[in-house]
């Protein structure tokens with residue numbers, strides 16, 4: 001498939017944009033905002049913004065503490081949100097859903113709690129060279145602490161995981177495979193089911209960094225049989241400050257608490273404590289009450305459109321952008337062909353630094369993209385570049401946003417073209 005054969009019926013209605021107040025702001029330039037930085041964080045629809053203010057106006061108190069009406073109400077809403085997340089993931093039990101501050105916190109929880117209790121010197125943790133720092137650094141830290149060894153699945157030439165090498169790296173020393181379902185820099189969709197089946201065959205557990213997939217396509221933890229799955233609310237129309245760790249009941253049950261404090265205990269004595277049952281065991285202190293509750297509204301919004309439909313829409317935009325960017329001289333697209341990726345396109349230029357590039361796109365075209373290493377420094381080093389520019393899509397983007405990006409790119413190229421070429425162009 002290429003953009004000439006794209007099926008317009010895959011596109012979601014343009015009117016969705018009206019649900020997102022921030023998208024009708026003239027942020028800087030007098031241009032309408034073209035928001036293409038969704039892999040970093042998405043925007044929120046009115047439904048989510050209203051859910052936040054509703055809680056504060058009508059239902060707010062601390063959860064799981066009081067017997068007064070407001071505490072009962074906020075507790076009920078908080079637990080309803082947990083159930084909604086369970087259903088979104090098709091998890092077996094609501095108590096397998098732990099509210100955390102985000103993907104990073106979720107992965108750190110597993111590294112510290114599960115890793116601290118289970119890793120021995122010489123054990124191996126297998127991750128990949130395309131991981132976000134959040135799925136690398138916590139494993140480096142726990143490896144240093146336990147004597148475990150970190151290994152990395154390499155990439156194929158076109159930016160996919162090298163599954164043959166994965167099979168070779170997977171041994172009976174491998175205790176955990178920690179892998180992103182979708183790369184936040186390459187857009188590569190990784191074969192999680194295949195990886196999980198192989199890992200389980202050798203007795204290893206699987207943690208999926210699903211920060212870039214739960215918001216964009218259907219997830220089924222029971223079907224894919226993953227052991228842990230981490231993602232963030234702010235990348236899926238929800239508030240910042242809340243994320244989720246899914247873990248299988250038997251694993252979470254056997255893990256020691258991560259943070260100690262209020263709420264995570266059954267009983268405390270002066271010199272010891274007994275931990276609470278799931279999920280409270282992993283929710284020490286006052287949790288992100290309102291962000292968690294507002295996740296219900298975000299999930300309702302996504303479900304009303306349908307994650308399959310969202311995925312098709314983003315595939316369309318990705319294909320469109322990929323094809324157009326492929327035709328630009330001096331521009332290199334990072335990562336695989338559109339059929340192996342979704343939601344985003346990162347690229348680099350021979351002669352223009354990503355930061356300068358993003359600045360002009362923002363200042364003169366109202367196009368918000370991310371420039372930098374996107375928290376994947378090892379991947380950028382491997383690709384021989386220090387930074388790239390990334391356009392990442394969500395349900396409110398439209399083909400016109402891609403056109404505007406291309407207009408901006410053409411203008412930047414002219415602006416940064418060598419003087420001789422520019423003069424020649426003008427006299428043509």
Ligand code: 7TS
Pocket residue numbers: 039040041102103104105132134135180182183184209210211212232243370374375
């Ligand atoms: N994992 C992946 C794959 C991510 O894309 C991100 C955030 C994280 C983990 C961390 O999520 P957090 O919510 O805990 O911060 N990715 C990006 C990005 O690509 N640009 O800014 C943040």
